[in-house]
């Protein structure tokens with residue numbers, strides 16, 4: 281496929297999914313469809329944060345080869361391509377954060393390109409496998425990479441089976457598009473909006489609203505400071521993915537969760553001087 285054809289196909293996919301969300305005007309929105317949407321959002325977002333991001337991109341914990349495959353499948357239900365591609369572009373982001381080489385920096389390319397448009401650029405769609413050799417050595421992950429749409433398509437079919445067209449439109453399309461934008465908001469908004477508690481040399485921010493929407497990823501300035509930590513919240517900052525990983529650790533599915541140093545804290549803000 282040529283670059284232009286690849287860009288056009290991807291644009292059609294993104295526009296098509298957004299348009300499909302409006303088919304709810306025809307299907308209606310039942311409580312069961314909304315429940316399916318909410319449940320799938322949690323599954324997909326957990327796949328993104330614990331799978332694509334904390335495990336495959338940063339190797340911030342260990343697991344078995346079988347559960348590694350499950351994490352890849354969960355992540356890919358969100359339709360964000362294979363784990364090799366995702367880990368490649370994200371590792372690139374950490375190496376070049378907010379420099380001209382960054383694939384999605386609001387500082388250098390504005391909001392919309394850093395949020396969504398970078399995703400469909402043909403030149404950003406071919407992973408440099410040399411950067412993800414640790415993942416590419418697994419044939420099952422390479423196979424998933426090749427058929428990257430399959431987990432999302434099967435999820436869409438399951439939603440249709442559970443709830444008919446309402447299950448597909450509200451359950452699958454709404455959830456998937458919401459997870460896309462929540463994920464992309466970490467690349468765009470989490471480099472624009474929020475507090476910089478650590479001097480990381482980039483524009484990453486800590487943002488409680490984004491942390492709730494993304495199960496903990498909104499503590500992005502903490503993450504740029506301690507990228508290999510499986511925990512992104514600090515102190516009392518809510519990090520639901522970390523809580524879920526602790527549960528999985530307790531039942532033995534994952535282990536060796538890396539953490540930021542025990543001495544690391546969010547710097548306290550100085551109280552404002554009272555001026556009279």
Ligand SMILES: [Zn+2]
Pocket residue numbers: 373377466467471484500504
């Ligand atoms: Zn970042």
Ligand SMILES: [Zn+2]
Pocket residue numbers: 333337338370374503507
């Ligand atoms: Zn990261």
